[in-house]
Structures are given as structure tokens and as C-alpha cells.
Amino acid sequence: MFKNIVPVLLIAVFSCNNTHQETTWIATDNCLGIKALDKEVEAKVRASIKGDLKAARLDSVFQQKVKMGGFNGNVLIAQNGVVLYRRSFGYGQIENKDTLRPESKFQLASLSKTFTAVAVLKLYEQGKLSLEDTIQKFIPQFPYSGIQIKSLLSHRSGLPNYAYVLTDSVRKRNRFPSNDDIVRWYCYVKPKLYNSPNRHFSYSNTNYALLATIIERVSGQPFEVFLRKNIFAPLGMHNTWLTTTRNDSINIFRTVGYQYNRKLPKDNYDDVIGDKGVYSTSDDILRWYMGLNSGCLLNPATLKEAFTPRSLERRGIKNYGYGFRMQIDEATQQPKYVYHTGWWKGYNTLMWFSPKDQFVVIILSNRYNRNVYQIKSILEVLHGKSSPITDEVDEEM
Numbered sequence: 346m347f348k349n350i351v352p353v354l355l356i357a358v359f360s361c362n363n364t365h366q367e368t369t370w371i372a373t374d375n376c377l378g379i380k381a382l383d384k385e386v387e388a389k390v391r392a393s394i395k396g397d398l399k400a401a402r403l404d405s406v407f408q409q410k411v412k413m414g415g416f417n418g419n420v421l422i423a424q425n426g427v428v429l430y431r432r433s434f435g436y437g438q439i440e441n442k443d444t445l446r447p448e449s450k451f452q453l454a455s456l457s458k459t460f461t462a463v464a465v466l467k468l469y470e471q472g473k474l475s476l477e478d479t480i481q482k483f484i485p486q487f488p489y490s491g492i493q494i495k496s497l498l499s500h501r502s503g504l505p506n507y508a509y510v511l512t513d514s515v516r517k518r519n520r521f522p523s524n525d526d527i528v529r530w531y532c533y534v535k536p537k538l539y540n541s542p543n544r545h546f547s548y549s550n551t552n553y554a555l556l557a558t559i560i561e562r563v564s565g566q567p568f569e570v571f572l573r574k575n576i577f578a579p580l581g582m583h584n585t586w587l588t589t590t591r592n593d594s595i596n597i598f599r600t601v602g603y604q605y606n607r608k609l610p611k612d613n614y615d616d617v618i619g620d621k622g623v624y625s626t627s628d629d630i631l632r633w634y635m636g637l638n639s640g641c642l643l644n645p646a647t648l649k650e651a652f653t654p655r656s657l658e659r660r661g662i663k664n665y666g667y668g669f670r671m672q673i674d675e676a677t678q679q680p681k682y683v684y685h686t687g688w689w690k691g692y693n694t695l696m697w698f699s700p701k702d703q704f705v706v707i708i709l710s711n712r713y714n715r716n717v718y719q720i721k722s723i724l725e726v727l728h729g730k731s732s733p734i735t736d737e738v739d740e741e742m
Contacts, residue, residue, distance in 0.1 A: 387427075394424055395729065402726045403430040410716050411435075417603075418693075418710030418717070419445055421627035423634075424727060425703050431627070437600040437711065440608065448598045450584060450624040451709040454687025456694045457623035458553050460572055462498055462668020463637070464560050466647050467575055469494075473563050483559045484528060488535045492542045494559070497552040498667040499655040503540035506549045508614055510536045521616045524558050524568075527551070546656030546665060550620035557619025568618060580636040585625040587618055595624055600711040602691025609690045621689050627707050630696055634705045638698075652680050652700075686718055693717040702728065 391397065403422060407430075410416040417435030421428065433445035468474050476495040480487045489504070496502045507527050519526055531551075539547050557568045564571045569587040577585050586595040602609045615622070625633075636642050643651070654664035654673060662681075664671045671680040684697035691713050697720060698705040704727045710717050 390425055390427055394427065394429075396424075396427055396429055399424075399726050399729075400429045403723065404432070406722050406726065407432065407434065414714055414716040415605075415712070416710065416714055416716060417445075417712035418708060418714075419447065419449060419451070419627045420709075421631055421707040422723070422727070423631060423705050428631075435712065437598065438608075439601075439603060439606060439712075445600070446598060447628055448584060448626055450586070450595065450597075450599045450626055451694065451711055452588065452600075452602060452621070452689055452692040453623045453625055453630075453694050453709075454621050454689035454692050455550075456630075456685050456687040456696055457619070457621045459633070459668050459685050459696070460576060460623055461553050461556050461560070461619045462651060463576065463642060464568075464571060465494065465498060465556055466643055466651060466667065468560065468563050470644065470647055474559070480555060480559070483562045484532075484555075486532045487528070488532055489538065489542075494556075495655075495667070496543050497556050500546055500548045500552055500665055501543045501655065502549065502552050503538040503542050503544065503547060504531075504549050504551045504555075505536050505539050507531075507551045507554065507617070521611070521613060523616055524554050524618060527554055527617060528558055545658060548665075550617075553620035554617050555619075560619075572623075576633075576636075576642065579641070580629075580632045582625065582629040582632050585623065585629045588622040588624060589616055589618055599624065602689070603712040604691050605713060612690050615690075621687065625709075627709055630707045630709070631705065634696065634698055634707070638700075652683055654678075654680075688713075695720070699727075 407416065407420055411434050417439075419433050420430060422430040431447065433447065433449065435445055437443040437445050437449050465474070469476055474483075474494060476493065476498070478494050479490065480492050480494075480497070481490060492502045492504070507530075511522070511527075511530060522530075539549075560571055561568050566574070569590060572587070576582070584594075586592065588595075637648065651667040651669055652671060653666050654671060655667070656665050662673050662675060664673055668685070670684050670686070672682040672684075673679070674681040680700060682697060682699055684695065687694040691711055693708075693710045693714055695706065695708045695717055706720060706723055706727075708717050708720075
């Protein structure tokens with residue numbers, strides 16, 4: 346579906362370590378094609394968006410984040426197909442002075458949920474499930490009735506977060522539980538729901554862990570295999586893996602998470618996936634952004650459903666759709682920005698984009714730092730003026 350829609354995009358790389366600009370392109374893959382434009386067109390695009398000025402201002406913003414906030418991570422910011430700014434700050438492994446590079450892989454934390462949501466919507470487009478289907482259609486022994494796929498996608502299931510309710514006895518029996526272990530525990534213990542299904546928005550990692558299990562049962566494939574065949578490979582995301590992968594490629598330029606300067610060991614819930622667990626690079630996340638917005642993965646009507654606000658009981662500009670957060674334009678009630686953030690055991694991540702102004706901000710950090718989410722100054726640069734938004738976005742697991 347929509348396989349023949351090929352976006353023509355210029356990728357002009359700005360490097361703060363060089364005094365010149367370099368034009369390059371990424372090879373065409375099965376789904377996403379990216380072609381280089383000639384230097385004359387490149388210059389016109391860059392000039393039209395004041396790319397050189399924005400790049401210099403963005404560097405000032407991030408130098409300040411490093412100096413004052415201790416930022417450690419990779420940044421990639423693009424607009425109209427032009428990469429305005431790409432830079433690495435700090436180390437992948439602090440104790441080894443392993444300098445970060447564009448190929449460095451970061452745990453995406455809750456930014457991983459965007460992949461899970463799109464995987465579900467692909468199965469929906471293929472007619473293999475309905476968004477009105479309940480969990481019990483795929484997990485018959487699940488003890489709660491009336492919880493639909495769409496309620497999981499939009500965090501309206503009322504299910505408690507497994508990270509907060511699993512008992513110590515579970516962790517003692519299995520130090521690193523899997524998604525199947527989580528399902529079995531819910532079926533056996535039946536913890537009390539936080540809310541009745543579809544009554545309120547309540548962010549819960551359990552929703553997306555269950556969606557990963559449902560994807561496996563519907564597709565007949567391990568979750569990682571489904572993502573690789575249907576998302577990663579078609580987009581040429583060759584440096585993207587799940588934490589549970591047994592392929593040694595994940596360990597090439599893999600970063601470690603830090604709580605300030607303390608290296609964090611493997612967590613009890615690291616092997617639960619769907620809600621987190623994807624490792625990727627800033628360049629692969631750029632491919633993800635372009636794939637989402639090109640018609641390459643989902644048809645436009647389905648993508649519009651994903652970007653439709655679904656937590657309307659509380660007034661405000663922030664909202665959640667199917668796997669994506671949004672800031673809403675109060676005048677039009679349409680998404681002004683689409684984004685997702687993540688936090689997990691030292692990692693802070695963000696992908697934030699503007700459908701109207703066609704820019705994307707990608708920030709991946711492996712040293713706990715809330716200033717990853719403080720992006721007002723970045724948006725002011727990209728808009729060329731002050732932008733009426735909040736200074737900080739949601740931090741989440």
C-alpha cells in the first residue's frame with residue numbers, strides 16, 4: 346500500500362566540526378527513497394529557511410545545554426529535508442571515554458511506543474485486527490473484559506502500570522520477566538483497575554507491553570521480527586534493534602545509561618518490550634520521521650487517526666492519540682506539534698515535529714538530564730521567532 350510514493354528530499358549535513366557544508370544522501374530502500382538535489386537547489390532551500398543562521402543559533406543552544414546542564418547525547422535537527430544540525434556531545438561509556446558518534450545506539454525508552462502503535466495500525470490496515478477488538482480476543486484468559494485495542498493505544502484501558510504493581514515474589518522467581526510473564530501475572534493476580542475502561546486517560550506501560558504480545562499472536566512472529574520486516578527494513582533502519590535481540594550488531598556503538606555519573610546496571614524490567622526497549626540512532630530516527638510522513642508505512646487516513654486527540658476530558662493544549670503525543674492549536678484544534686518523549690534508567694529521548702513547518706527535532710541522551718525536554722529555545726530558532734508553547738514537555742517511562 347502506497348509503496349510507490351517516494352519522497353524526494355535533500356539531506357544537507359551541517360557539521361559543527363567543519364567549516365564547510367557537505368551534501369550527501371541515503372541510498373534508496375524498498376520503501377523510503379531519498380535523493381540528493383544539486384547544489385544550486387540545495388543552496389536555495391537552505392537560503393529560504395535561513396539554514397546557516399539557524400544552525401549557528403542551534404549550536405549556541407546546545408553548547409549552553411552542555412555547559413550549564415551537563416547534556417550528554419546526540420542531536421539531529423532537520424527542516425524541509427535539510428539537516429540543519431547534527432552533533433554528538435560526550436560519551437557512550439563515560440568510564441571508557443568512548444566518544445559518542447552518529448552511529449551510537451541509544452535506548453529510546455517510551456519513544457519506542459511509536460513503533461508499537463504503527464505496528465498495530467499496520468495490522469489494522471491489513472484487516473488482521475479491529476481497533477474495537479478486545480484483549481480477550483487474543484488473550485482469552487485475560488481477566489478484564491471490555492478493554493479494546495484502541496483503549497490500549499490511547500492509554501484509556503485503566504490498567505495499572507506493571508512496574509508499580511508487580512510483587513517482589515514475581516521478581517524473585519524471575520529476575521528479568523518477559524512480556525509473557527507480565528501477562529501471566531495479570532491473569533493470576535488480577536490487580537485492581539485504576540479506572541473503568543475508556544473513562545480517563547491514564548498513561549501506563551502495561552498497555553504497550555500487551556500490544557506487543559497481541560502483535561505476536563496476530564502475526565505469528567516475534568515482536569522484533571515483525572518490526573524488522575514491516576518497519577525497520579523497509580525504511581533502511583539498519584542500526585535499530587530491540588534490547589532482547591541476540592544479534593551482536595546491537596552491541597556495536599551501543600551506549601550505556603547513567604544516573605548522572607553512575608553507570609546503571611540492567612533493570613528488572615529491561616526485557617519487557619513494546620512500551621520501551623528499542624535501541625536506535627539519530628539518523629535512523631530521522632528515517633522513522635520521514636517514513637511516517639511520506640505515506641510509506643501507513644495510508645494518510647490511518648496516520649490521521651494516530652494523530653487525533655483522544656484524551657479530551659481534560660482541557661488543555663496537550664493530548665494523546667494512538668502512540669503519539671500532541672500539542673494542539675487551540676484555534677484549529679489540530680495538532681501543532683506531534684511528539685513523544687522517553688525516560689528509562691538514565692536515558693532521555695525526544696522526537697518532536699511540526700506537520701506545518703516540516704521540521705523535526707531528535708535528541709537522544711544516555712545521561713539522565715531533564716533539559717532534554719526543555720526545547721522552547723530550539724523551537725524559537727526553527728520558527729524564527731518566539732513560539733507560544735510550554736518550556737518543558739512530558740517526561741515518562
